[in-house]
Amino acid sequence: MGDYVWFHDVSWHATYAIYFFVIGICAGLSFLSYGSWRTEALRPLREKAAYGSFALLVVGGLLLIGDLSQPLRFLNILNPAYLNFTSPLAWGALNIVAFGIASVLYLAALKQGSQARGKVLATVTALLALGLPIYTGYDLTVHQSRPVWNTPVMPVLFVALAIASGSAVGAILAGANESAQRLLREYLLWSTAAVGVILVSILGTTNYGGAAQELTFMILTTGTMGLIFVGIGIVVGTAAPIALLLAPFGRQQVGVVVAGVLVLAGGAALRYALLMGPQQLQTLY
Amino acid sequence: MSDELRVSPIETREVPGKRRFAMVVDTRRCIGCMACQVACKAEYDTPLGVNRTWVPYKVVGKYPNVKKQFLPRLCNHCDDPPCVRNCPVGATYKHEDGGFVLQRYERCIGCRSCMAACPYNARFMLPSHRTYTPITNVVDKCTFCFHRVTQNLVPACVQTCIGRSRVFGDLNDPTSEVSYLVAKNATQVLRPEEGTKPHVFYIGADRNQTEFGRDAYRKPDVMELQRDAFKRHFNI
Numbered sequence: 383m384g385d386y387v388w389f390h391d392v393s394w395h396a397t398y399a400i401y402f403f404v405i406g407i408c409a410g411l412s413f414l415s416y417g418s419w420r421t422e423a424l425r426p427l428r429e430k431a432a433y434g435s436f437a438l439l440v441v442g443g444l445l446l447i448g449d450l451s452q453p454l455r456f457l458n459i460l461n462p463a464y465l466n467f468t469s470p471l472a473w474g475a476l477n478i479v480a481f482g483i484a485s486v487l488y489l490a491a492l493k494q495g496s497q498a499r500g501k502v503l504a505t506v507t508a509l510l511a512l513g514l515p516i517y518t519g520y521d522l523t524v525h526q527s528r529p530v531w532n533t534p535v536m537p538v539l540f541v542a543l544a545i546a547s548g549s550a551v552g553a554i555l556a557g558a559n560e561s562a563q564r565l566l567r568e569y570l571l572w573s574t575a576a577v578g579v580i581l582v583s584i585l586g587t588t589n590y591g592g593a594a595q596e597l598t599f600m601i602l603t604t605g606t607m608g609l610i611f612v613g614i615g616i617v618v619g620t621a622a623p624i625a626l627l628l629a630p631f632g633r634q635q636v637g638v639v640v641a642g643v644l645v646l647a648g649g650a651a652l653r654y655a656l657l658m659g660p661q662q663l664q665t666l667y
Numbered sequence: 668m669s670d671e672l673r674v675s676p677i678e679t680r681e682v683p684g685k686r687r688f689a690m691v692v693d694t695r696r697c698i699g700c701m702a703c704q705v706a707c708k709a710e711y712d713t714p715l716g717v718n719r720t721w722v723p724y725k726v727v728g729k730y731p732n733v734k735k736q737f738l739p740r741l742c743n744h745c746d747d748p749p750c751v752r753n754c755p756v757g758a759t760y761k762h763e764d765g766g767f768v769l770q771r772y773e774r775c776i777g778c779r780s781c782m783a784a785c786p787y788n789a790r791f792m793l794p795s796h797r798t799y800t801p802i803t804n805v806v807d808k809c810t811f812c813f814h815r816v817t818q819n820l821v822p823a824c825v826q827t828c829i830g831r832s833r834v835f836g837d838l839n840d841p842t843s844e845v846s847y848l849v850a851k852n853a854t855q856v857l858r859p860e861e862g863t864k865p866h867v868f869y870i871g872a873d874r875n876q877t878e879f880g881r882d883a884y885r886k887p888d889v890m891e892l893q894r895d896a897f898k899r900h901f902n903i
Contacts, residue, residue, distance in 0.1 A: 449778075450776050451779075452776050461756070466755055525753075
């Protein structure tokens, strides 16, 4: 009572969460396009996934640049004289540019129908795509003063989310292709299960932490943020699709697509809550 | 001793020939006049709604024995600053002589990574328009009044502090007042568990303010409205 509190703005707003979502799907689709060279069942997705991945990279890049308060200075991050390699953002920028170049070359190889070059470039693109969710997770992990962000499994969680989101979009793109849907169901099931396991471990350790951790746990599990994180992220977007995919309905094509839509909704909610929830605590410190 | 405690090569603790500026805030002497806040605003034309230094307070105790406990806050000019590590373009850097953590405004891209990294919320985004100063849309923070200190003046907040609550000086100089205060008093720094090695030392700070409290969870909604209005006005 009578206290004077000074508010601080959160550092990263919702645009960054949308970027996480978009770039996760981008990486996931790149994995699928690479997978089409290894598994015949994914062959119908090769071009669709590659073009979709590149389109989302453009959207993600624009979101990232637009989120800067000095958008025209985004080139500073590629200036060798300025680059600070202790920052994960610097590595992320290099990764995005390298992925973009590899994607363009890969799309050109697909257009020319060059099998040998396509296979090599698909591998390179997929490896660089793996760096995208890893760097976004690492981007949060390095902030050791923020509970939940500072858990070392964050990059692993973002990789699992990228596979789940990419498989979900792949399931929608696959349409009525039965063999692709069957494989994507497996991908969806295992990646979503991995997301669930990691979330349980994060929540468990957060609740056993110090005051900051416990307060962050409360922010994430109650009120509006609780509805987004637990309600949409965990129940609707993680537990429900797993249950659905294990049920007989989930073995049908419609069931896989429905599970994919739920995973996408959950993936968006989880990324938003994981980004915004842990920032709320410090706004009053 | 110092060599054992020094972890990062950029740390300035007892490095020969290098100064290590620090501030001691004696909260027992702070009367909450907010003159430091005003002096800082005047020195830098800091816009409405953001501050380089601020003085939050809590009312502690039980009626009739109650008192206001002040905790002046500012950038801690950490010896091992996470904001410097996190800046992707080197816009935030540590000045070798003095340990000032400073900002290159012309290089800042506004990614707010430094804001996320700072455990003390000492950094803020400047609004898109200002009345007298052309520096906009970049991250700003306290500079320990670098421009004044390099001319042998103390920071504006220290100059104006009527209760002499804020004391500034070179911690590497054993004869300085800050060295004496840190050596002779029980001091504390904010959030020592973060390993940032802050250069702002508090005497008599209250745990109600230095630690996370339940208020962080129960946010007063009325203030949220004010903050939203501010953000809309300044397009933040």
